[in-house]
Amino acid sequence: xxxxxxxxxxxxxxxxxxxxxxxxxxxxxxxxxxxxxxxxxxxxxxxxxxxxxxxxxxxxxxxxxxxxxxxxxxxxxxxxxxxxxxxxxxxxxxxxxxxxxxxxxxxxxxxxxxxxxxxxxxxxxxxxxxxxxxxxxxxxxxxxxxxxxxxxxxxxxxxxxxxxxxxxxxxxxxxxxxxxxxxxxxxxxxxxxxxxxxxxxxxxxxxxxxxxxxxxxxxxxxxxxxxxxxxxxxxxxxxxxxxxxxxxxxxxxxxxxxxxxxxxxxxxxxxxxxxxxxxxxxxxxxxxxxxxxxxxxxxxxxxxxxxxxxxxx
Amino acid sequence: xxxxxxxxxxxxxxxxxxxxxxxxxxxxxxxxxxxxxxxxxxxxxxxxxxxxxxxxxxxxxxxxxxxxxxxxxxxxxxxxxxxxxxxxxxxxxxxxxxxxxxxxxxxxxxxxxxxxxxxxxxxxxxxxxxxxxxxxxxxxxxxxxxxxxxxxxxxxxxxxxxxxxxxxxxxxxxxxxxxxxxxxxxxxxxxxxxxxxxxxxxxxxxxxxxxxxxxxxxxxxxxxxxxxxxxxxxxxxxxxxxxxxxxxxxxxxxxxxxxxxxxxxxxxxxxxxxxxxxxxxxxxxxxxxxxxxxxxxxxxxxxxxxxxxxxxxxxxxxxxxxxxxxxxxxxxxxxxxxxxxxxxxxxxxxxx
Amino acid sequence: xxxxxxxxxxxxxxxxxxxxxxxxxxxxxxxxxxxxxxxxxxxxxxxxxxxxxxxxxxxxxxxxxxxxxxxxxxxxxxxxxxxxxxxxxxxxxxxxxxxxxxxxxxxxxxxxxxxxxxxxxxxxxxxxxxxxxxxxxxxxxxxxxxxxxxxxxxxxxxxxxxxxxxxxxxxxxxxxxxxxxxxxxxxxxxxxxxxxxxxxxxxxxxxxxxxxxxxxxxxxxxxxxxxxxxxxxxxxxxxxxxxxxxxx
Numbered sequence: 001x002x003x004x005x006x007x008x009x010x011x012x013x014x015x016x017x018x019x020x021x022x023x024x025x026x027x028x029x030x031x032x033x034x035x036x037x038x039x040x041x042x043x044x045x046x047x048x049x050x051x052x053x054x055x056x057x058x059x060x061x062x063x064x065x066x067x068x069x070x071x072x073x074x075x076x077x078x079x080x081x082x083x084x085x086x087x088x089x090x091x092x093x094x095x096x097x098x099x100x101x102x103x104x105x106x107x108x109x110x111x112x113x114x115x116x117x118x119x120x121x122x123x124x125x126x127x128x129x130x131x132x133x134x135x136x137x138x139x140x141x142x143x144x145x146x147x148x149x150x151x152x153x154x155x156x157x158x159x160x161x162x163x164x165x166x167x168x169x170x171x172x173x174x175x176x177x178x179x180x181x182x183x184x185x186x187x188x189x190x191x192x193x194x195x196x197x198x199x200x201x202x203x204x205x206x207x208x209x210x211x212x213x214x215x216x217x218x219x220x221x222x223x224x225x226x227x228x229x230x231x232x233x234x235x236x237x238x239x240x241x242x243x244x245x246x247x248x249x250x251x252x253x254x255x256x257x258x259x260x261x262x263x264x265x266x267x268x269x270x271x272x273x274x275x276x277x278x279x280x281x282x283x284x285x286x287x288x289x290x291x292x293x294x295x296x297x298x299x300x301x302x303x304x305x306x307x308x309x310x311x312x313x
Numbered sequence: 314x315x316x317x318x319x320x321x322x323x324x325x326x327x328x329x330x331x332x333x334x335x336x337x338x339x340x341x342x343x344x345x346x347x348x349x350x351x352x353x354x355x356x357x358x359x360x361x362x363x364x365x366x367x368x369x370x371x372x373x374x375x376x377x378x379x380x381x382x383x384x385x386x387x388x389x390x391x392x393x394x395x396x397x398x399x400x401x402x403x404x405x406x407x408x409x410x411x412x413x414x415x416x417x418x419x420x421x422x423x424x425x426x427x428x429x430x431x432x433x434x435x436x437x438x439x440x441x442x443x444x445x446x447x448x449x450x451x452x453x454x455x456x457x458x459x460x461x462x463x464x465x466x467x468x469x470x471x472x473x474x475x476x477x478x479x480x481x482x483x484x485x486x487x488x489x490x491x492x493x494x495x496x497x498x499x500x501x502x503x504x505x506x507x508x509x510x511x512x513x514x515x516x517x518x519x520x521x522x523x524x525x526x527x528x529x530x531x532x533x534x535x536x537x538x539x540x541x542x543x544x545x546x547x548x549x550x551x552x553x554x555x556x557x558x559x560x561x562x563x564x565x566x567x568x569x570x571x572x573x574x575x576x577x578x579x580x581x582x583x584x585x586x587x588x589x590x591x592x593x594x595x596x597x598x599x600x601x602x603x604x605x606x607x608x609x610x611x612x613x614x615x616x617x618x619x620x621x622x623x624x625x626x627x628x629x630x631x632x633x634x635x636x637x638x639x640x641x642x643x644x645x646x647x648x649x650x651x652x653x654x655x656x657x658x659x660x661x662x663x664x665x
Numbered sequence: 666x667x668x669x670x671x672x673x674x675x676x677x678x679x680x681x682x683x684x685x686x687x688x689x690x691x692x693x694x695x696x697x698x699x700x701x702x703x704x705x706x707x708x709x710x711x712x713x714x715x716x717x718x719x720x721x722x723x724x725x726x727x728x729x730x731x732x733x734x735x736x737x738x739x740x741x742x743x744x745x746x747x748x749x750x751x752x753x754x755x756x757x758x759x760x761x762x763x764x765x766x767x768x769x770x771x772x773x774x775x776x777x778x779x780x781x782x783x784x785x786x787x788x789x790x791x792x793x794x795x796x797x798x799x800x801x802x803x804x805x806x807x808x809x810x811x812x813x814x815x816x817x818x819x820x821x822x823x824x825x826x827x828x829x830x831x832x833x834x835x836x837x838x839x840x841x842x843x844x845x846x847x848x849x850x851x852x853x854x855x856x857x858x859x860x861x862x863x864x865x866x867x868x869x870x871x872x873x874x875x876x877x878x879x880x881x882x883x884x885x886x887x888x889x890x891x892x893x894x895x896x897x898x899x900x901x902x903x904x905x906x907x908x909x910x911x912x913x
Contacts, residue, residue: 036434087630095434096349100571101629107568108622111615119610168772171761175769178758185752186818187744187773228445231438272453275446286439290430
């Protein structure tokens with residue numbers, strides 16, 4: 001039983017890493033370009049299909065699939081921004097209009113993927129790579145895929161952090177995030193920075209999609225099913241905080257795996273209730289943020305871990 | 314030929330009514346009160362799930378059916394029983410309608426609490442996620458509507474009629490009547506002093522509060538009413554289709570509602586009617602494309618989806634407030650102002 | 666009064682969206698001069714600054730910088746050719762450090778890294794207090810220090826013209842005087858200044874030429890000296906008592 005618990009911890013960390021990286025990309029897009037990118041799910045799905053198809057149908061070496069998938073995700077990211085998001089920003093559209101447009105764009109791409117998949121008979125597919133166990137401790141299995149996922153996602157987050165805090169373009173991104181008008185008045189070429197952000201967030205989408213195609217089977221809605229908890233993580237982070245989004249990602253990863261397992265084993269809760277756990281965590285974060293549950297009351301029950309920047313209220 | 318035309322009419326009228334109720338409710342929430350409901354399908358599905366949960370259980374209980382509710386056999390049994398007992402089918406229908414409405418209203422009321430304190434985008438995202446995740450939950454948990462397979466054998470209240478064409482026609486007229494009632498109710502509501510208040514809440518919440526209006530109560534009321542309506546629409550839908558399955562209630566319904574509202578014009582109820590007509594025509598029309606016209610190697614529903622998302626994108630990019638403008642408030646002060654303006658203009662004309 | 670105009674505004678009509686605020690305004694800023702624009706609230710002073718930078722809707726008219734027509738250039742392009750603006754509100758990046766605030770604007774214009782240090786030195790010579798605080802996030806600074814950062818940002822990479830939009834708004838009288846004297850210092854180091862101010866009396870003392878704007882139109886202009894001793898003339902113009910009179 002202990003083994004099962006530890007196994008649940010492993011999956012929590014793995015899934016949490018994926019959610020955290022995805023939430024990072026979403027928060028970055030939201031902060032610097034002010035776009036809720038619901039189409040991000042489809043960048044992931046496209047990469048997943050690229051990797052899965054290349055490695056299984058065309059027997060391309062799995063590691064070579066990654067750059068191709070990343071390239072596809074980045075390309076789609078740039079195209080969607082140029083065609084949909086940038087014109088809307090220029091027109092000064094409201095947040096709600098942007099959200100509608102991004103959901104619609106996501107759906108549009110997803111229908112195209114459905115058409116492609118059903119025509120080529122690949123509605124359900126998996127990458128042609130089976131993960132191998134790398135460590136075995138008494139029946140606790142850690143696969144090479146687990147290590148690769150956690151390693152790669154954390155590496156990407158560190159790279160992002162470096163780019164954003166130390167490089168010039170990172171400072172420009174932060175400047176745009178802080179005050180868009182002033183950034184323009186400072187001579188920052190906002191269009192160029194915007195394109196850079198699209199490329200920057202396209203890359204993790206490509207990586208997540210490729211990793212997911214190895215980890216599990218892919219359908220056209222795979223990206224969307226990953227996006228929902230990722231957005232929930234963004235909400236936990238308060239929409240503006242990258243550390244918050246990362247913590248949210250891991251929180252949800254643990255919620256869906258570790259806590260689900262505990263509820264299943266000790267309270268007989270059916271595994272179907274997994275989405276409700278995700279929902280509860282998200283709603284809890286929302287209620288705290290909206291002051292419906294006073295945070296102080298909650299904090300006195302939890303240890304004081306720095307989740308927010310400053311005190312938020 | 315004639316029966317087919319009548320069936321086409323019935324189906325169109327039923328869907329039109331359902332669409333009208335849905336988009337009227339969204340218009341009330343967002344167009345008039347400024348609450349962005351991206352989880353509309355959630356409230357819609359509540360009504361349908363009530364039917365899927367309540368109706369089979371009642372019939373099984375009353376008639377002591379031993380088959381598991383989810384089986385096809387049980388479905389057939391339910392339908393034949395209902396056909397023999399008109400009073401039963403009608404009663405079940407009415408009770409379901411009431412239950413759906415109550416559940417919807419309750420959920421709307423519950424949702425109003427967080428929606429007061431959260432910014433628009435928080436609310437929008439959360440409602441969307443609530444809608445999607447509850448769908449995932451219902452599709453995996455078999456005890457609600459038989460999981461992914463869904464549940465059938467939900468008898469139309471007029472199933473006892475000999476002629477199926479007449480059955481559908483009567484049902485469509487009933488749906489149309491319900492939609493009509495809602496339309497008139499909303500029309501009276503938004504053109505009353507109450508309507509002015511909610512518009513002021515939409516336009517500037519802070520000012521409304523400063524003027525002494527308790528924004529909380531208004532938003533709660535609006536959400537309760539609109540969710541009531543959405544659930545009723547879902548109930549009507551479930552009885553019409555006779556079948557409830559979770560994967561039906563995807564975000565596309567929410568997008569349809571928004572599209573209809575935008576097509577017709579935000580905060581314009583007549584526009585909502587227009588939007589719903591366009592939607593029914595395009596949607597039903599696209600379903601009728603014979604597969605030999607375009608030999609598609611894939612499901613035509615994908616093509617339909619693409620067309621709709623493109624229409625939605627086009628509208629957002631070029632006509633975000635909708636095709637018809639919002640009608641100005643009809644108040645006594647305005648009438649006086651307009652008369653004054655008209656007389657002023659007629660004086661100006663003679664001068665050079 | 667020698668020198669040519671570094672900035673010329675000719676028959677400018679501008680506003681926001683469909684609302685017109687400025688009506689056929691003409692004015693100029695001479696090289697090396699500190700030109701002041703004053704007027705009551707809502708007279709369009711801020712709109713003038715924004716319109717010069719193409720951040721408002723321009724209905725007609727032109728803006729010239731160093732005899733080149735720059736009306737349609739984007740703000741980014743204007744910065745590169747030597748124009749700067751310090752807006753009234755939200756004029757610093759709160760979540761960036763002082764140094765990063767300066768970096769972002771400097772490197773948008775020039776690239777040689779070594780010259781950045783020279784620019785920094787120039788800035789710190791005018792605002793020594795910022796030297797110690799350069800690695801702190803701006804949101805931790807006091808109101809006066811923030812305003813200094815805002816001004817400092819306009820100083821990097823050799824500006825030729827700086828427009829200050831009500832730099833002393835929300836500052837105490839002591840700080841206002843300090844800021845205005847710094848602006849004078851900047852002007853004396855060779856940068857043309859267009860100063861938009863509410864604080865007429867003090868601003869008049871540091872300026873060379875003044876324009877009075879009322880309801881989007883120029884109603885009075887002249888050499889500042891004349892008005893320092895004849896303040897009532899300005900006041901009358903504010904309240905519309907002598908529209909259109911000009912003194913040279």
